Amino acid sequence: MNSYVKENCRLLSSLELPECDGPKLKAFPDRGSPITWIEPINPRSDQSLSGGQGYVFKVEINSKIYALKVFKFFKPSTYRGSLGPIRGRNVTDRELEFHTDPFYAECRAYAQIKAQREIQGLKRKYIAECYGFLALTKADERVLEEYGVDLWCDFPSNDPYRNRAEGSPVRALVKEYIEEDFDIDEGTLKHMMSGIKWMNRKNILVNDIHPGNFKGPYLLDLGSSWTKPHCLWENMSRRKMRVILQEDIRTFEEMTDDMGLGRRRSPRLPYRRESWAGAEKYH
């Protein structure tokens, strides 16, 4: 086992993550308990498993049902190009990874939401709860293989990062399992919109608003989010940042319009984000 893989093992066995400034998510309290894999939640119509940033399964741990999101591996330097050559020098690959790897991005956003809810004594819920992170056992990794899941599928087998990092622990987040899709009415839309505004006020940009990331009123996916302090947030030009700060609301309005439910208020801007709020991937 090389030192990079060893370091990843150490990180995943720690009590909270990530090891950088800002919010930290706690490990799932029952992370030593066996996982019963029930079924994949997001199979495509052709029955293959769709993998965006990860794969989501319905599981049982200690007699409780959860949604377990298992994350693909991600190259830490993916967004280095967005930092620029001068500012980028002060940001290590680890810091960039902690801010942009979807697993760590979700850890930071969920931790921030939890902390802010506690400070405010907020009872309203805008997201599916997250109960913590865990690393899969080798036996669980074999179960995933049987399901046909390849967490390295975004990398060719001779990729230098893959060669260095392969063997690192498989990361997962334990989330509240949301059973049904609810009918979306005006009240639900208002609730969803106020959730997004609340997160934006609490220094979280979701950066990936689309119908597949909600179940009923609850946002499920924070894998593309930015939570302050965030190296890309800090290094974006003011002009770009002005656009990015409006993106969640704008894409939400666009989404509800496309669903035939919305009343557009913000004008469509010429600048359209794919994801990651305008950050260019570095190849």
Ligand SMILES: Nc1ncnc2c1ncn2[C@@H]1O[C@H](COP(=O)(O)OP(=O)(O)OP(=O)(O)O)[C@@H](O)[C@H]1O
């Ligand atoms: N907590 C949950 N409860 C129930 N279903 C969930 C939950 N989280 C995710 N899902 C289901 O899994 C799908 C994928 O989840 P998520 O968006 O977090 O993963 P992803 O890797 O970003 O996948 P995609 O690229 O398809 O969006 C969701 O569209 C939803 O149907």
Ligand SMILES: [Mg+2]
């Ligand atoms: Mg998603």
